[in-house]
Amino acid sequence: MNVGELIERLNRIGALRYEDWRAWVIEESGNSNPTREDVNAAALAWLKDKADGSIWLDPEEEQMLGEFLENVVPKHFDGSVVDALAFLERYGPEIASKDVADLKTYLNSPTGLAMIEKFNGHTGEQIGEMSHFFQQESNQDLSGYQVLRELEGPESVGNTSGSLLAAVTGIMPQQPDTAASAAPAPEAAHAQSAPPALMA
Amino acid sequence: MQELPLAQTHELELIVDRRNRAVLLHRGPELEDYLWAQFDPEHNGLTLFTEKGEPRNLGLAIPKSFSDKLARASTLKLISVSERLHAGRPRQISLLQTTEAFS
Numbered sequence: 489m490n491v492g493e494l495i496e497r498l499n500r501i502g503a504l505r506y507e508d509w510r511a512w513v514i515e516e517s518g519n520s521n522p523t524r525e526d527v528n529a530a531a532l533a534w535l536k537d538k539a540d541g542s543i544w545l546d547p548e549e550e551q552m553l554g555e556f557l558e559n560v561v562p563k564h565f566d567g568s569v570v571d572a573l574a575f576l577e578r579y580g581p582e583i584a585s586k587d588v589a590d591l592k593t594y595l596n597s598p599t600g601l602a603m604i605e606k607f608n609g610h611t612g613e614q615i616g617e618m619s620h621f622f623q624q625e626s627n628q629d630l631s632g633y634q635v636l637r638e639l640e641g642p643e644s645v646g647n648t649s650g651s652l653l654a655a656v657t658g659i660m661p662q663q664p665d666t667a668a669s670a671a672p673a674p675e676a677a678h679a680q681s682a683p684p685a686l687m688a
Numbered sequence: 689m690q691e692l693p694l695a696q697t698h699e700l701e702l703i704v705d706r707r708n709r710a711v712l713l714h715r716g717p718e719l720e721d722y723l724w725a726q727f728d729p730e731h732n733g734l735t736l737f738t739e740k741g742e743p744r745n746l747g748l749a750i751p752k753s754f755s756d757k758l759a760r761a762s763t764l765k766l767i768s769v770s771e772r773l774h775a776g777r778p779r780q781i782s783l784l785q786t787t788e789a790f791s
Contacts, residue, residue: 507774632767632775636713639705645754646701652713653701655773661703664751 489552491591492584495576503535504577506570507633521658524570532557532569552588559592564604574631575607633657693747694719694736699769702734702748702758710761710783712746715769720744725764728786729755736781759785 498504502512509531513522516530536557538550557569565572582603586594594600636657644650644661654660694700698716712725722736722744732750735743750758764783768776 632778635711635765635767635778636775639703639709639711641706642703642711643705643754643757644701644703645748645750646699646713647695647748648699648701648715650701652699652715652769652773653703656713656769656775661701664754 489588490584491576491580491586491588494552494588495580495584498573498576503531504573505633506574506631509570509573524568528568528570531573532561532567535569552591555592556588560595564595574634575604577631578607579603691744693745695747700746700748702746702750702754704754704757704761708757708760709765710758710763711765711767711778713767713769713775715771719766719768722766722781724782724784726784726786727755727758727761729759730786734758758783 495504502508506527510522510527513527513530514520517526519526522530535553538553556572561567561569561572565575583591583594595604633656636653637659639659642653642659642661643664644653645664646652650661650663694714698714698719700715701713703711703713719736720738723739725734725736727734732752732755734746734748734750736746737743761783763780765778765780767778770776
């Protein structure tokens with residue numbers, strides 16, 4: 489099993505993307521606004537359970553998942569499995585052909601460490617540099633959803649009255665007092681559609 | 689022929705937060721590959737530019753209180769929103785202020 493297959497599998501069951509985990513936590517717990525820590529704890533518990541005897545995984549996959557949770561997640565992602573999964577989502581395609589059994593070794597290599605460092609945001613300081621490098625390589629690690637969720641006190645102008653952000657994140661931005669659009673508003677954003685169900 | 693302002697072809701939300709982080713949410717046809725954005729505080733206009741320097745104005749009126757915050761942002765994250773209202777991967781571009789662009 490290589491990294492590409494792992495990602496495909498996680499994606500297929502809705503266990504890769506943070507927003508899918510979050511939706512699952514909301515559904516399971518009834519907490520409409522779980523913190524990132526809540527989501528991480530639930531994801532970790534679920535995955536650990538699956539890594540320890542599951543009809544969902546074959547023994548080799550169980551071992552891989554266990555290694556991932558026990559070695560990669562604590563060491564490189566401060567125990568945040570959702571960050572580790574976000575890393576896989578972001579960089580997995582670049583290392584898709586690597587065997588998952590080699591993932592730990594790879595992530596400890598200079599290339600892997602540089603990749604993690606970049607993911608963790610330590611090299612995204614080139615703000616203001618207008619270059620292809622910046623556009624392509626800088627802080628694109630977070631999913632759009634995550635970026636939007638992390639906004640503090642968002643205020644918006646536009647032709648949707650804030651309904652796009654509200655539909656994606658559930659957060660209604662403030663509108664400036666004199667907010668106005670120069671253009672006629674296209675159709676309003678629709679109610680939020682449910683992300684794919686996580687798994688049975 | 690000059691292109692229509694983006695607000696006439698897309699749903700747009702230009703967002704800034706307390707920490708002067710700027711995001712442009714857009715929904716509609718796929719955007720061109722914009723390389724940087726330029727904000728003109730004097731005229732409260734925000735324009736995106738392609739690599740060839742071709743401009744596309746947002747066509748949004750930006751109130752003074754909002755523009756003060758936007759003037760302190762140095763990057764702009766472009767995030768597309770799908771038909772199913774899922775946010776796409778952010779693409780970060782530089783946000784220049786007119787004064788610094790021509791100084």
